[in-house]
Amino acid sequence: MSDHSTDAPTPSAAQIFAGLRVPDISRRRMLQLGALGIGAFASAPLLAACGSSSDTSTGTSSGASSGAAKKGGDLVIVRDHDAVNMDKTMVFSNASIWTYAQIYEPLVAMTEDGLGVRPWLAESYEMSPDNKSCTLKLRKDVKFHNGQAMTSADVKFSLDESSKTKGGWEFINSAIKEVTTPDDYTVVVTTKYPWAPLLADLSCPNNGIIPKDYAGKTKDEFYANPIGTGPFVWGTWQKGSALTLKKNPSYWQSGKPYLDSVTWKVVADSNARAIQLQGGQAHINESPPFSSLAQLKSTPNVKVDLFPSTRTDYIMMNQHKKPYDDVHVRRAISYAIDREALVKTILFGNGTVANSFLMPSTPFYDKNCPGIQYDMNKAKQEMAQSSVPKGFTTTWLAMSGDAVDAAIAQVLQASLKELGITMNIQNVDPSAQHDMTGKLDYEIAHSYWTMDLADPDELAQFALDPTSGGHSFDTGFNDPEIMDLVHQAQKEFDKTKRQALYSQLQAKAAESAFLAFLFYTPFPYATASDVKGFKVLPTGSYHMEDVSL
16 A cells, blocks of 8 residues: 655646557446345446447447348457356346346347337336236247246245345345246336336346246355356356357247357457457457547457447545535535546547536436536635635545546646645555545545436446445435435436426535546447357347347
C-alpha cells in the first residue's frame, strides 16, 4: 500500500496521458448483493462490461444475416479472464453470465434495444388488473438438455431457488410473494405489492429455468455439469484456459443453433488476442482495448463494432466523511471534472459524456437532464459557498494496476488543485478497494456499473435507496425525498407517469452530486469477417444461437 501526492506544476490532461497505454477497460467489479437488497460491489475478479448512447458501429454490421445461415463450425471467443462458475443464483461475473446464458434461458428475454422484454420460454404473459400478479403461459415444445420436458414445476423451482438463496441475486425477486402452478404450462407470479419491474426482473440471468430438484442431483453436482433449455449444452472446462459448450440438437428454436460448438478461450494479453483473431485461431475478440481499435479497423478480414451498452463510470464521495457531507463540496468537485478530456484520452473518443446516473440505453433515461458538467468558474463558486472555502486535503482510494482508475485520478488531482484541494493517491489492491468502499472506509474513489435487465429500478435502488443494502452506491447518501421517488417509480405502471418520476429522480440526483457521473462507454468487439449474426445486448450478453460462420 502506498500513499503519494505530487507537488509538481499542474500538468494538462494531454501531458498526463502522453504515452499512457490504457489497457482493456471493459472490466468492472463484481456485484455482491446482500439479503436486504442490492449490495456493494464484490471483491472477487473483475468483470467485463460497458455503455454508450448511440450505435457507433464501424465497418460491416454484425447483425443477423439476411441470407440463410451456414450450419456447422466451431467458434472461438478470446477473452482476458475466465468464468467463475455456473451457479446462476450466486455468480455476478459477466464472463460467467455471458457463458451460462447459452445454457439457461428465462421466461422472457430482453429486446435487442435493451428497452423491454419479449416472450421466450413463456409464449405469453398478462398482468392482473390490480398489477399484483402475472400469468405466464409456457411453451409446450421446450425440453431440457437431458430430454425432460419443461413444465411449470421446473419454473416454480427455478424462481424459488433464486428468491431463497441468500447472499446472491435474491434481491431481484424481493417483491415476489409466491409462485403458483395452476397446470403444467401455466405459472402465476404474485407480488407483495404492485411492482412495475416484474417482467424485466424475470428476464434477469438469475431467473434462468433449470430442472426441478436439480434433476436429481445435489446443487453442487448440478452446477458442475449444468442442464438448461438453451441452444448449447455443457461440454468441457479447463479452468483458466478454455470452456467449450456444444450444440443442443433438440433446441426448441427450429434450425438453431447453427454452430457445432462455442469455446471461450482465456488469453490474458490483449496483443495476443488480436494476433489470434488475425491469424484465424479465434473468431471473436472480446473487449479489445480502445487504444487498439484504429489498428484493428485497418486489418483485413476483421471488423470492429462498438455496441451500445450500459456501462457508466462514476466518482464516489463518502458523505460519512467530512467535508463530503457538504453538497457544495461535492458540486465543486463534479464541476471541476473535464469529462470531454477523459473521453478523448481514456476512451480514445469512443464514448460520451455522462449527464445522468442512468445511461442512454436504459428505459426512462432523460437526455434533457443536464447533469453537472465541466465549469471551473462554477466549481470555484461552489467552493466559496462551502464549509471549506480555502480547500482541504483528501485521499483518493485507487485500484492498483488499473490504468483507467489511475488516469481518472491524475486528471482529477490536477483539476482540484485549482480549488485548493490537495488530493493524495493511496493505491490498494482492487479487491481491497472494493471492500473498503463497501464499508464506507474511504473518502473519494472511482467505480462503475452495468445493468442486468431492462428496467432502471435495479440501479435506482442501489444508487438512491440506502435501505436496499447498497449504501447508496457506497456513498452514504440519504435523501428521503429522492427515496420516495424511487419507491413511487417501482409501483407506477403508467409509462408517462413513470418517465416523469425518473426524470425528477435524474435531475435531483444530479443536483445532489451524490456521485460525479463521468462517461458512458460502448462494448468494443473485433470479429472475423466470416462471423455472421453476432450482436451484443446493452447488458453485455448475446444470443449465440443466432451466430454462424
